Amino acid sequence: MSGLTNVARDVAEGLAARGWRVCVMASKHDPSLPNTEILNGVRVVRAPVLAKVGKGTLGINLTRLALREMRRSRVANLHLPLIEAGLLTRFAPIPVVSTYHCDVSLPPGMVNVAQREAVDRSNRSGLRRSVATVVTSEDYARQSRLWPEIAPHMVAIPPPCLPVAEAEPTYRRGDGFHVGFLGRIVEEKGVEHLVDAFLALDDPDARLLIGGDHSRIAGGSVVDRVRAHIGDDPRVELLGFVPDERLGEFYASIDVFALPSVNAFEAFGIVQVVGMLAGVPALVSDLPGVRLPVERTGFGRIAAPADVPALRDGxxxxxxxxxxxxxxxxxxATNFSVDAVLDAYEAVFTKAAG
Structure with a gap:
């Protein structure tokens, strides 16, 4: 689960609900999944994976099957970063709209450097051949490594942010001040800095609820580092993965949502807007794209990345x-409604398809 997968799913399902015929082509990351199925009106086709490398997968069938589906379609929408982007746009028989989510971020190391450069090279080629490039915000796009390729055909459309249903605060632990985080427990999220800032509050009734997967993370998790910062403080709880059907309970249980990302590879942060739609203000890092929802709504605070005193003050x-x-x-709701996002995607796809 990531922002990229959520956007791809929500746009696909949203357009299908409006009468579009939509096929999603994806890697079969889990061998137990079927090769084809219909999910909420969307036809899903999965290509078997030969190998997993870092955060990505390798499989020659993805390109072949995607090109087959393109021949049955009017317009294609690639979600980048994608190692196959260059090849797909080169042989695509129809116009391609690329949605560029974020630059690839990998830990140091020769293999990771080579992988990042290969993905960037393919993305640059794909963006040059795309008739339009959708970004979540110009604020983020301008600092991207691929800005020269993004700029000529850029269209800024925020990701669709689906509100959660009202629910009981089942995760709440008493009447004290509750802070929540939701996301993958990975390097770029800066969760350990949030832990340090929370502990610096010196509030015995406060609680910090950290939701997110840390057992099946492409590229590796930093949960051990987070646990080391928590120590034996009982006020901080690692919830693990919070399923969609319980998101309403999670947001109903907190007073502030925190997104303490530490680098510019975090492009937006859908989870903070979902919290805002549930009436929960956000404390976010001062990063391009990430700061945009708080700047537009005024519903929260912005702090310097990895700055524990600033996070504590926020x-x-x-x-x-x-x-x-x-x-x-x-x-x-005014700035990030799902209908407005789908309207914008429909306009881009319709124009691209002629």
């Missing part, structure tokens, strides 16, 4: 002077 400010949840919810 938590204190939101605890002691909480913003109006009704106003914040309304501002988020």
């Amino acid at each position: 938590l204190e400010a939101l605890r002691d002077t909480p913003p109006d949840p009704a106003a914040g919810r309304a501002a988020a």
Whole structure:
């Protein structure tokens, strides 16, 4: 689960609900999944994987099957970064719209450097051949390594942010101030800095709820590092993966949502907007794209990345002077509604298809 997969799913299902015929071509990352199925009106085709390398997969069938589906379609939408982007756009029989989510971020090492350069090279080739490039924000796109290729045909469309249903606060642990994080427990999320900032509050009734997968993470998890920062403090709880059907319970249980990302490879942060739509303000890092929802809505605080005192001050400010949840919810809905996002994608695809 990631922002990229959520966007691909939500746009596909949203357009299918509007009467579009949509096929999603994906890698079969889990061998137990069927090769084809219909999910919420979307036809899904999966290509078997030969090998997994870092955060990516290798499989010659993905390109072949994708080109087959393109011949049955009017327009293609590639979600980048994608190692096959260059090859697919070179042989695509129809116009291609690329959605560029973020630059590839990998740990140091010769293999990872080679993988990043290969993906960047393929993405550059794919973007040059695309009739349009969708980005979540110009704020993020301008600092991307691929900005020269993005700029000529850029269209800024925020990701669709689906609101969660109202639910009981089943994750809440008492009446104290509750801070929540939701996401993969990986390097770029900066979760250990949030832990340090929370512990610096010195509030015995406060709680920090950390939700997110750390057992099946492409590229590796940093959960051991996070546990070391938590120590034996019982106020911090690792929840593990929070399924979609319980997201409403999670957001209902917290007073502030925190997204303490530490590098510019975090491009937006859908989870913070979902929280805003549930009436929960956000504390986010001052990074391109990530800061955009708070800047537009005023519903939260912005802190320097990896700055523990600044994160602590932000938590204190939101605890002691909480913003109006009704106003914040309304501002988020105005700026990031699903219908507006789908309207924008429909316009781009319709123009691309002629």
